[in-house]
Amino acid sequence: MPATNSPLAKLMNNDKLQHAGYLAVAKTRAKALKVFSHLIPLPRPLLFVGEDACNELCDMVINEGGTNVFIVTDAVLNKLGIPAKVTDYLDQHNIRYQVYDGITPDPTFAVVEEGLSQTVNAKCDAIIAIGGGSVIDAAKMIAMSQGNNCKPQKLIGILKARKKGVPLYCIPTTAGTGSEATLGAVVSDNDTHQKALSIDPKMIPLAAAIDPVIMKGMPKHITADTGIDVLTHALEAWMSANASVETDYYAASATKAVMQYLPIAYENGEDLQAREEMGIAAHYGGIAFNKAGFVHAIAHQLGAHYSIPHGRANAIVLPYVLEVNRKGSEKRLAKLARKTCIVESAQATKTDKELANYFIEQVRELIETVGIDPTVKGMKKTDYDNIAKAAAKEVSDTYAVPTYMSPAGIKMILQKIQTASEDRPNNDTQDKKSA
Template identity: 40%
Template sequence: MLFPVKVQYYKGLTKALKVAAAVIPMPKPTLFSGADSSLELCDAISHLGIKKLLLVTDKVLVEIGLLKDIQARLEKHGIKVTIYDGILPDPTYDQIEKGLALLNKHQCEGILAVGGGSPIDASKAIAARATNNKSLEKMAGLFKLRKAPLPLFVVPTTAGTGSEVTIVSVVSNPETHQKTPIIDPKLVPAMAALDGKLMLGLPPFVTAATGMDALTHAIESYISTNATDETRSYALAATKLIMENLETAVHDGKNLEARQNMAMASYYAGLAFTKAGVGYVHAIAHNFGALYATPHGLANSIVLPHILDYSKSDIISELATLAEASGLKAGRESNNKLAEKLIARIRAMLVSFEIPATLDSLKTEDIPRIAELALDEAHANYPVPKYMDKRTCEALISKMVA
């Protein structure tokens, strides 16, 4: 059990974050949305007079030819494109430095990120390193960027991370296996394109895991003690879109309407958690990713129902509202019943998507350390609705052992 004094201290930290979020301007990218909006973004980049661009992505997207139309459109405008496809899931410091070296070698004036959360996060870090004479370690934390990053444009190819609108870049330290979050409003991209057409070939399991990532963002931001009317509005919109479209996107991947709606849901969820924050789900999932290289969406999917079970007593009203937005209300039902229906619905979705309830790589002997790191992360940064101590966290994580 946590001592009341500690809880009050943690609440004080998160209250300070809420004040900062209200006072500090949170920019939004100029948004292009719809099929082929990625090409509209290329046209807009050309209007800025940029002639040399670093295109940050991963090898898979290059190999399947997803970038050809984008590259051709940029080159049509006289923009020389240098492709950096060395980004892997959970990008590390060395990947950032290699991208920076390539950017400097070719004297690129801006960066276009095309891909999931990893290429976008990496691009944010590269853009920040290009203009700030600081190591990644010294940029870690809140508001450490003195200068605006290099102009950054993004095209997400998964509907999950919301990184196209967030103030965060997460990079992994390959030596300590810990995540390094760089948090600054200057990291928000200048422009973003939500092009559902680019997501049509996304495999079902990736679609499911990234979609559940977006749902986690929406739910954790809604139950956050730092939520506002604005963030709740975005979170409810995201939840509604996800519940109406994710299953279609998973089981009928060529459905452009479902893909486009999921892209917008991810964007809304990103707007919500940028101001309201996340919680224990992300804290535990981050440490699964750092220790076992677990994909973030998969980690969130496994952890989410356990945290909702634990927190339910303190957020019944919020869960009931989310359940209603999810289309689960049938007649006059109590808030408690609706909260139970929402958690059950999430578990049923995971079964439908063949997402496991446990993590194969999770080792019992690692649990104390994971719990310690997760609680340190959460209590210093996240406005959780119900606090837990280390013993409770360890018991909760133990339920996820295969």
């Protein structure tokens, strides 16, 4: 605890009244979301796994009546020839298709609208997304806009679509976002430069293919960043106040897989079993992740302020938020440690407190093992206010977390990150390991 007259204590006192109101709103929203998630059961995409998964997914497209397919991807993947696995198969079955490779990282409405105009003009009746989270999110917005005959901006918010989208199928090329399993999509607003979110169960794709061969070309640093993103989805879902038996199952399965297979996939990208297990973990993390928390909320702000990739930002924040949650979630963290078998038999008799600490230490070690640089370059104290307020708002608007932090609590985490960053000058571990 800070001394009562310390600057940190004053900061916390100033926040007190604001925090009380924020807490009440956040808890009410969390309860409403819990009711909502019970009233509206979420559909699950049919999952194909393995080296034939893409072909099986294409068979489904054809069997469901797809005759003219719109393939959504990005220019890098298209140049690498990744969509050929799909287009060759469609050629063999005389199915027409058109490839749109204009998706950029953090796609804007303009990017989505361009894809929409192409699929509408070509009268496509099915969409296959081949790519990471940005491609899949853009494809979701294109499919829903085409199906609802509206501009994508009209879909921003919760349950804005009246009809289903055009049938959507996904082939993730990274094991990270699990976007192929989620009911949301993020688009960047060209004018405000803010990210806009569309949430609707109708957005969940019909099917997804986890193909380890497609994932084996992923560079080491992207394997590491996206892998920790999966772990974060799983842990935030596990610790959510709205966790259920179902989300617990997916969150624990994803956690166990990441702990076991991420170091292998990182060390040897050609290991197809590790790639496949990480692909399934990402999918499971996506299913469970409809419950997020403070790690993502703070990481989103670090990413926006200091251009840090999403997975790496999560990896930087995750250990600190786990520490904050540790006391209130000791039993839950200990249960996860036992469930995911990351404790050796001799340690299984340890107390909940010891196991929770052990689990957090394992997470720290994993982040270190996969070479993630935990520093934030160019961090400024003058940014703290904006970051903390925006992160607190994101949580109160959307998430059900086990421990609600005030903006002052978030600023303490930011201070710890900055101190750790300054204590590690000239850190080039990430660059060396990723090379």
